[in-house]
Amino acid sequence: MDISKQVEILKKNVVDLITEEDLKSKLEKTKAEGRPLRVKLGADPSAPDLHLGHLVVLRKLRQFQEFGHRIVFIIGDFTACIGDPTGRNKTRPPLTEEEVRKNAETYQEQVFKVLDPELVDIKFNSEWNAPLSARDVILNLASRYTVAKLLERDDFNMRYKSGIPIYVHELLYPLFQAYDSVAIRADVELGGTDQVFNLLVGRDLQQSHGQEPQVVMTLPLLVGLDGEKKMSKSLGNYVAFNDPPKDMFGKLMSIPDDLMPSYFNLLTDYSENEIKRILSGHPRDAKLKLAWTITSFFYGEEEASYEQEEFLRVFSRRELPEYMDAYEIETLYNEGVRTITDLLVFIGAASSRSEAKRLVAGGGVQLNDTRVDDPMAPLQLTPGSVLRVGKRKFFKFV
Amino acid sequence: MDISKQVEILKKNVVDLITEEDLKSKLEKTKAEGRPLRVKLGADPSAPDLHLGHLVVLRKLRQFQEFGHRIVFIIGDFTACIGDPTGRNKTRPPLTEEEVRKNAETYQEQVFKVLDPELVDIKFNSEWNAPLSARDVILNLASRYTVAKLLERDDFNMRYKSGIPIYVHELLYPLFQAYDSVAIRADVELGGTDQVFNLLVGRDLQQSHGQEPQVVMTLPLLVGLDGEKKMSKSLGNYVAFNDPPKDMFGKLMSIPDDLMPSYFNLLTDYSENEIKRILSGHPRDAKLKLAWTITSFFYGEEEASYEQEEFLRVFSRRELPEYMDAYEIETLYNEGVRTITDLLVFIGAASSRSEAKRLVAGGGVQLNDTRVDDPMAPLQLTPGSVLRVGKRKFFKFV
Numbered sequence: 001m002d003i004s005k006q007v008e009i010l011k012k013n014v015v016d017l018i019t020e021e022d023l024k025s026k027l028e029k030t031k032a033e034g035r036p037l038r039v040k041l042g043a044d045p046s047a048p049d050l051h052l053g054h055l056v057v058l059r060k061l062r063q064f065q066e067f068g069h070r071i072v073f074i075i076g077d078f079t080a081c082i083g084d085p086t087g088r089n090k091t092r093p094p095l096t097e098e099e100v101r102k103n104a105e106t107y108q109e110q111v112f113k114v115l116d117p118e119l120v121d122i123k124f125n126s127e128w129n130a131p132l133s134a135r136d137v138i139l140n141l142a143s144r145y146t147v148a149k150l151l152e153r154d155d156f157n158m159r160y161k162s163g164i165p166i167y168v169h170e171l172l173y174p175l176f177q178a179y180d181s182v183a184i185r186a187d188v189e190l191g192g193t194d195q196v197f198n199l200l201v202g203r204d205l206q207q208s209h210g211q212e213p214q215v216v217m218t219l220p221l222l223v224g225l226d227g228e229k230k231m232s233k234s235l236g237n238y239v240a241f242n243d244p245p246k247d248m249f250g251k252l253m254s255i256p257d258d259l260m261p262s263y264f265n266l267l268t269d270y271s272e273n274e275i276k277r278i279l280s281g282h283p284r285d286a287k288l289k290l291a292w293t294i295t296s297f298f299y300g301e302e303e304a305s306y307e308q309e310e311f312l313r314v315f316s317r318r319e320l321p322e323y324m325d326a327y328e329i330e331t332l333y334n335e336g337v338r339t340i341t342d343l344l345v346f347i348g349a350a351s352s353r354s355e356a357k358r359l360v361a362g363g364g365v366q367l368n369d370t371r372v373d374d375p376m377a378p379l380q381l382t383p384g385s386v387l388r389v390g391k392r393k394f395f396k397f398v
Numbered sequence: 399m400d401i402s403k404q405v406e407i408l409k410k411n412v413v414d415l416i417t418e419e420d421l422k423s424k425l426e427k428t429k430a431e432g433r434p435l436r437v438k439l440g441a442d443p444s445a446p447d448l449h450l451g452h453l454v455v456l457r458k459l460r461q462f463q464e465f466g467h468r469i470v471f472i473i474g475d476f477t478a479c480i481g482d483p484t485g486r487n488k489t490r491p492p493l494t495e496e497e498v499r500k501n502a503e504t505y506q507e508q509v510f511k512v513l514d515p516e517l518v519d520i521k522f523n524s525e526w527n528a529p530l531s532a533r534d535v536i537l538n539l540a541s542r543y544t545v546a547k548l549l550e551r552d553d554f555n556m557r558y559k560s561g562i563p564i565y566v567h568e569l570l571y572p573l574f575q576a577y578d579s580v581a582i583r584a585d586v587e588l589g590g591t592d593q594v595f596n597l598l599v600g601r602d603l604q605q606s607h608g609q610e611p612q613v614v615m616t617l618p619l620l621v622g623l624d625g626e627k628k629m630s631k632s633l634g635n636y637v638a639f640n641d642p643p644k645d646m647f648g649k650l651m652s653i654p655d656d657l658m659p660s661y662f663n664l665l666t667d668y669s670e671n672e673i674k675r676i677l678s679g680h681p682r683d684a685k686l687k688l689a690w691t692i693t694s695f696f697y698g699e700e701e702a703s704y705e706q707e708e709f710l711r712v713f714s715r716r717e718l719p720e721y722m723d724a725y726e727i728e729t730l731y732n733e734g735v736r737t738i739t740d741l742l743v744f745i746g747a748a749s750s751r752s753e754a755k756r757l758v759a760g761g762g763v764q765l766n767d768t769r770v771d772d773p774m775a776p777l778q779l780t781p782g783s784v785l786r787v788g789k790r791k792f793f794k795f796v
Contacts, residue, residue, distance in 0.1 A: 133530065141566070150566070167541050
């Protein structure tokens with residue numbers, strides 16, 4: 001495809017593009033050399049669960065693949081196996097090689113739901129970082145960057161100013177990450193807008209090693225289901241790649257209406273005009289379209305249509321879903337289930353008795369369309385009874 | 399010797415002692431273990447010329463030796479061979495292994511003018527630093543210290559605040575130096591007061607490696623011959639260990655009177671009472687005593703007495719020195735020497751024609767007690783003529 005046309009498509013949704021000229025000249029140069037671009041994607045193997053926030057960047061990578069370019073998928077095992085030696089950062093425990101291998105596989109499996117494996121090279125960055133000596137660390141990394149420039153990174157800056165300790169190895173970590181770009185001679189690196197600092201370090205380090213600097217491309221951070229904060233696992237406002245289709249569909253139906261434009265733009269292939277047309281209709285229909293499109297991307301059209309039908313049955317027509325987990329009343333009795341609290345824990349709708357009581361107190365538990373108020377009242381189940389927990393979970397009894 | 403008596407003597411002239419309790423307990427503990435203290439002295443092999451400023455610390459080390467303790471003399475070849483890879487610091491070019499070896503020898507030769515070689519262990523710190531991997535640098539050095547604490551060092555602080563770049567490897571260098579203390583399990587480290595920060599990093603790093611922290615001991619910086627700035631090679635206000643006895647004696651006779659108390663205290667063995675007595679006499683006599691004592695320390699009493707006699711002859715009795723370099727007038731003529739400028743360059747009193755002209759212009763050149771004003775006037779030498787350049791250089795002609 002014509003290079004300026006490629007640039008036009010690749011630019012879509014991009015926040016930072018440093019620089020468009022570099023991207024154009026890289027495309028021209030590699031075309032002349034008869035080779036594809038090397039597009040870097042770094043993965044932190046300590047957090048292997050992908051969610052729709054990651055899909056934004058992965059979809060952009062797939063666009064690169066559609067033009068024949070290759071993704072170099074880098075598993076950051078070198079620093080992951082070291083972790084945070086100070087032990088202060090609990091979210092960064094050192095991983096064993098076995099854990100890294102397992103997480104990398106899980107990661108890869110999920111990534112391949114979006115990317116074409118034929119156009120992906122997988123690399124572990126310990127390949128080039130582990131053999132570095134102390135002298136190499138000084139010559140190839142540390143002497144190439146200033147302390148002041150690293151302390152400009154928002155989180156470092158905030159911590160430095162508030163007197164929260166920054167250990168010297170924390171300054172080295174972005175340099176090791178940047179050194180990955182040098183090692184694989186990356187042409188382009190992608191990330192969320194919160195990664196722009198690290199990606200630019202890669203650009204600088206490549207230049208200091210006499211390489212052409214990589215093109216830096218950032219994509220917007222997807223807002224989570226709550227409509228306020230960026231989608232993240234720790235905030236719980238996410239749809240995971242591995243969510244079952246019912247959860248995926250239901251969660252997407254729960255987003256505030258004003259998130260729809262960004263979700264359509266960042267997570268679907270519809271053109272601007274199509275999106276405009278969809279959004280000009282009824283919001284419920286637009287949201288169904290969104291949930292169906294994303295669910296079908298991960299699970300196919302048949303599954304997506306089934307979940308849509310189920311959703312409509314329960315929420316629009318206020319009917320019961322076609323499929324519900326079923327339990328024998330006799331078995332429950334024999335297992336000692338006597339109260340609603342016992343039941344919620346037994347069927348796995350609550351993870352503990354105290355969570356079960358909170359669910360009841362919150363008014364989210366209905367038995368045969370009647371709200372349950374007393375968590376300890378004796379249970380009255382007859383064949384055909386239906387228990388509803390929250391908006392989407394149904395259980396029937398026989 | 400009794401430990402509290404040792405401490406009393408070792409404390410003399412010391413500025414920082416961190417801590418006296420630690421010193422006492424180290425002395426007690428090592429005595430019980432039947433081993434001497436390991437007292438660290440770090441040497442920068444890129445600056446191998448020692449001067450009286452270094453003598454202050456070396457004399458203190460010799461005191462340790464007199465109590466049977468051992469000096470671990472560490473040649474900092476690891477970072478010296480790397481130098482400043484940014485090339486900004488011109489005073490820190492990388493040294494070759496050959497240069498390091500040569501400088502270390504020169505250094506050692508000078509150090510042994512003060513220390514007893516029998517109680518010195520010589521180590522090159524590349525022994526333990528060169529084998530470190532990138533992972534080791536993170537685990538053993540970088541993760542043990544915070545950026546903020548390193549930026550407290552005066553020079554870093556000043557540079558950071560004024561926006562003068564500090565490269566990341568510059569933060570690593572004090573950590574490598576401190577790691578030397580870990581590697582040799584130093585009991586004590588000495589330095590000038592300008593080194594207290596680096597010595598304390600050693601103390602911290604040892605603790606973080608589960609070792610008892612070294613005792614840090616700093617000694618005053620000797621003021622240079624100008625009476626104002628600290629003695630240093632770059633300022634030219636120094637007496638080198640390798641200065642010939644005449645220069646050593648003459649330079650010491652040139653110091654301002656008010657430097658005498660500190661020179662006596664820091665550079666000689668006289669007791670406080672003896673110093674008080676000496677200083678209560680005529681300043682010229684006190685200064686002769688000082689110059690004689692230091693010159694005799696390096697060259698023996700006979701040489702010192704000879705230089706004293708020569709000095710008195712020339713400066714007090716305004717006679718000519720007993721010994722002067724002599725040149726044959728005929729030879730000079732045959733070599734093409736025609737003017738005073740030619741002569742100054744030929745006999746080595748000036749390193750170039752322009753320096754010769756500056757010396758004449760400065761009024762520092764006398765021929766037969768008459769000041770020479772014209773650098774290009776034809777030379778009038780007769781047998782017995784005496785040329786004086788500056789205060790202390792005399793040449794005669796035959």
